[in-house]
Amino acid sequence: MAAAAVETWGGVLLLSLLPWVQPFYVPGVAPRDFQKGDTVDIKAVKLTSSRTQLPYEYYSLPFCKPATVLYKGENLGEVLRGDRIVNTRYTVEMNTDRNCEVACSKKTLTVAESKLVAERVQEEYYVHLIADNLPVATRLEFYPNREAAGGEEQKKEPLKDIQFEHGYRLGFADGNKFYLHNHLSFILYFHKEKLEEGEVHNYRVVRFEVVPQSVKVEDLKAVDIEKTCSLPEASSSAPQEIDPAKENEVLFTYSVRWEESEVKWASRWDTYLTMSDVQIHWFSIVNSVVVVFFLSGILSMIIIRTLRKDIANYNREDDIEDTMEESGWKNVHGDVFRPPRYPMILSSLLGSGIQLFCMVLIVIFVAMLGMLSPSSRGALMTTACFLFMFMGVFGGYFAGRLYRTLKGHRWRKGAFCTATLYPAVVLGVCFILNCFIWGEHSSGAVPFTTMLALLCMWFGISMPLVYLGYYFGFRKQPYDNPVRTNQIPRQVPEQRWYMNKFVGIMMAGILPFGAMFIELFFIFSAIWENQFYYLFGFLFLVFIILVVSCSQISIVMVYFQLCAEDYQWWWRTFLVSGGSAFYVLIYAVFYFVNKLDIVEFIPSLLYFGYTALMVLSFWLLTGTIGFYAAYMFIRKIYAAVKID
Template sequence: MSSKYRQSIQTPFPSLLAIYFLVLLLSSDGVLSFYVPGVAPVEFKKGDPLVIKAVKMTSSQTQLPYSYYSLPFCKPNASKLVYKSENLGEVLRGDRIVSTPYEFKLGQNVACQLACHNPETPLHWKPPYATEAFSHIEHHYFVHMIVDNLPCVTKTIGPGSSSVLGGAENEDTNANSHFHVGYPLGFMSQDNQHAYINNHLDFNILYHTDDEKSFRVVGCEITPSSVNRVFIRPKETDCAVPRVTAGQQNFQDNQEIKANTDNELFFTYSVVWTPSAVRWASRWDVYLQMTDANIHWFSIINSVVVVLFLTGIITMIIIRTLRRDIARYNNMEDSAEEALEEVGWKLVHGDVFRPPRYPRLFASLIGSGIQILGMAVVTIFFAMFGMLSPASRGALMSAMIFLYVIMGTFAGYHSSRLYRSMRGKEWKKQAFMTATLFPGIVFGTCFILNFFIWGKASSGAVPFGTMIWLLVLWFGISLPLVYLGAYFGFRKPYQHPVRTNQIPRQIPPQPWYIKPIASALMAGILPFGAMFIELFFIYNALWHNQFYYMFGFLFLVFLILLVSVSQIAVVLCYFQLCGEDYHWWWRVLFSSGGSAIYMFFYAVFYFHTRLEITEFIPTLLYFAYTGLMVLTAFLLTGTIGFYSSYIFLTKIYGAVKID
């Protein structure tokens, strides 16, 4: 790991108890509060210093984050240049939190001040930094900064609005107000031939106080400007900045960045302190209220109605039919001729639990699905109660990784138990496949992509030391936990209600809608429709650097997804068995995961309609990460559908009297 960033990644704990404790913490700050777990409000007094910290630079066009000082911005004194120790999630997100020369004293406005400590000498941005800056501006990079752990935003004020975050004149966020997290590094000319850098920042720091003695920071707005250096006349620490209004801007007044030459720059800033009625506990609300809740409710209600309709169909048709079939089949007074006329699912009772092809691979995929399902349920549950707020940076990703590692016990138990039920004998090999198949695909894909990201010198590249710790988590903790669960699961196989015949039954020709591709496409429509709206906002958060905090809606959508996938899997499995096709194991897995097919199609549609990615590496990153998301969704929904069908078959064949 590079010492430049002074990153601090904690090593895995040696005991399982310590791992559970780490997951409960989710970060070094604990989980004792609602918005920011374990973080008490920071009280400031007038005159106390307040430092703006830089996080990274991002662009939705390249999906490649860069550290703030990858460009030669003004730096504070060496003693004040401090890199924050980051958790695992922050490192994987590409965050590189570092102090900046923007240090203010609370309550003291600053008209205009040079950011660098030598007011007589401008900065010189020469190639390759000038070329890189030109490229960043061309790709619409935003600079992300924080103050008191709160993101700074660029305000976009609508009619009748005075402040995005709510100052003294506008206590409530106006419906016409919008904002972007961070501020744009610069802008291009109309012909896209010239780049202009925003070298002046107007900071508007919002604070709340009750007694005029202690103050709490509740907002940070930045208004960036591009000012030609000829208009900045240094006199000690003062400078003159011209002000132009929208529509009257003259590019000659802006500071241009030329790619292949030496650029002389001054960086300046001003500070205004604004009292706000927003309390500290509510200061994140404006960041987390970016979507219309009515859209989510409409989607959820629509999905619930469809699920209830599907439930009614299953209840009225399948259950009634099954009860009639079972009652007639178990009626010992029926004649032998009538018994011979029986067709459908009852005739394959001697083959329905026949082990599928590649049982070890099948059980490993189901085990991986159990591991993903457990991680998703616990993560969404805690996030729904505010314990994984965006304020706790990297907590969500860290929690998902550590929860996935811990869920290895359940993955090993259920996969090995299923493998034994399918007459498997080599449980150690099966446990190893369960522990390495899905994580190996994810790690291998990310490892290869990391070379491309390294080649771009992006902060999104995972440092070598972090990759070592991920391997330690994988082979040092997850793998032993999978073996531990497999040891107990192999000794407790599932008991099937009917015996399997030695000679397989011949399968008659099947209708077109029972075939694998058709069943997968039909089965995936309803689950995808249930999660479509939330998927849109999740994609926006991932690819446009926005905050996603609709975990309450996500939890409801997740429940609808579970119910819909389970019901559809049972229906298709029943239809397949009625056609006397007992090869249902793999069929149910693929049909239940059919929503992943639509998820991939939607990712392609989103790429062409919502993103402006044109280069090869960003395109590669998008489709590679999307492919991993699709695979994860496939295993999750496929596992849900399989166990629903497995329980369904156990129940109905257990109710049939077999001689």
């Protein structure tokens, strides 16, 4: 019987359709086998802090450098994330322990270097290393009587919970004193894979932990021309203080301990993916899905029953040739498809929304299948960038066809507007923010060559595809509207206060935002607090719920508007359908105030700059979904009534 297994977090697609078919891996990372004594490279990725949101290269601080510094070739996503993967002086061999090794000879930090290290410690920077593409994690142990018990008594208590945090702290501060973690105790776990030939085993790295320590240089007792050292007892050692006002002597050391683990290679990411409370995540998402489904069902029942009653009444009036004056949404049938103002801009924004919708749908679906797992570093962002470029053909097609439906005739200008309006805003804001990041000498600054590559992708891939799609969309027959438009526009009656656009935005945004605000918290944590995001299956479900809720609330709002005999729905539906973006903005401000400890100007500017782009993209996405749902709804109901 055919069998297929997808190991999601390893990015492994193992197909065993026939007994003699060899398994293969697409497109993630294949396991690497080691023999005892083989070198396991320890590489540095970057330094990060949730307080500054500015990543830095590992060697921006005076760590021990190898004789030849080798940077790994990064993909587009890694460059945009600020990753700069580089080799280190740490020598680690498979299943070979090291008690205490000196990374390099004693270093004397200059006043400028000491001041820089003290600043990075005060800003709570974390150091990120990888071994066999597995990120280092620091174990956090929690005891049930943490406050009541202390010292040795606390250590005897059974553990209540064990969690891990990404990377390790550069150091710690105590008042006005700063201490550097200069000794790293690496704990690596391996899993044995027995070979068929005999008792020889392959070893695979399945976990990478570190216990950072601050040990004064005199207490390390370096011997053998500073190649090995000895660690003092914890009670008798003093921490390595960094005085920013003078030169400081520092010795960087490390130790290595290997432990065997029952965890298999395919499950080695489970440790990192459970850094947050998974149980709360599951419960919250299920709760949101149930509530939204319930509300959506009620809305659907109400709108369907009301519409059936309206259509039956309108058709019955025509059958008995009643001379009663028309009222409600049938009364505006001669103006409901009248083209709005600025049709080119509207169609361009909707084209960008279609482009975003296709990109988001494909990325989430592919990630749900495990092909964009955290082990494929930077793959998610790289895929998103390329997909947005290639989805330009669909954005151009829908924009061109809608533009022709709205009686537009300058298709070349419309195609140019579609290809440049949204991308120009995104690239312009990113370039301005990038200038500030350049000024901070952060690795988060996009290099000039990468910026040129992005521009070439925009002008060489996205824009031609938008023009191509726009050309075919404009040549195709416009959407078939079921009623004719009168030559003289009808006067819109005075509307009640609750039909105001701002009130509509506030009302329409509640349900879609309620469908995804739990997921929004985890997404923000992944972006701004350097956490891993992994529940793409739930994200796909939330995205479907978001599409359904946006469509339904848009249909309800446009129905109320037409019942009030206001036929100017084109722009209004697009604006109101994106109302949940307003709540996303409010939530982003709340998250900034309550969850982040950012006080400086440039990190605040980066947060709100990138958040503004996220809100803009979300508004385009939800506005487009709501617009097309309302458009199909209006065409459907006017085709169902008899109009002379």
